[in-house]
Amino acid sequence: MSTSDHSAAPAATPSFAVSVPDAELEAEDLDPAQIVSGEPVVTGKVLWESADGRQVRGIWQITPGVVTDTEADELFVVVGGRATIEVEGGETLEVGPGSACVLREGDKTTWTVHETLRKAYHISC
Known part of the structure; x- marks a missing residue:
């Protein structure tokens, strides 16, 4: 096979661009046991996920409050x-x-959200 023959390559997700500040997000569940104080609300949107589910890229947002998590x-x-x-x-x-x-897998964290926080993320499992 010649190096220019790409017919056997699997179809890839097309390239794309997203306006992170303007993206519409969907409600996500937040375990009440994670809430330390306030009434934080979490929303997000998965932009891409690998076929095996071990990599995820997306946008996530949380309103003010204090929550715990295992990262x-x-x-x-x-x-x-x-x-x-x-x-x-x-x-x-x-x-x-x-x-x-950068957060490491297994880090136990406490998030004090002062102003509604929006982030673009990449997670590897």
Whole structure:
């Protein structure tokens, strides 16, 4: 087979662009046991997921309040809002518009959301 023969390659997801600040998001469940204070509401949108479900890219938003979470292996960039993320046994991260953040799988975190936070993310499992 010649190197220019791509007929056997599987179909790929087409390239795309999304306006993260303007994207319409859908309601997501937030386990009441995760809420420490306030009445935070979570919305999101999956933009792409690998066939095996081990990689996910999307947009996520949370309104003000304090919540706990156990993290996945994630890279995200904040496009709006502000939060303090306390990593149990680790750093306290201050994030806002333009912040890139990496969380490790298994990190136990407490998110204090000061202003509705919207992020674009990539998760690997």
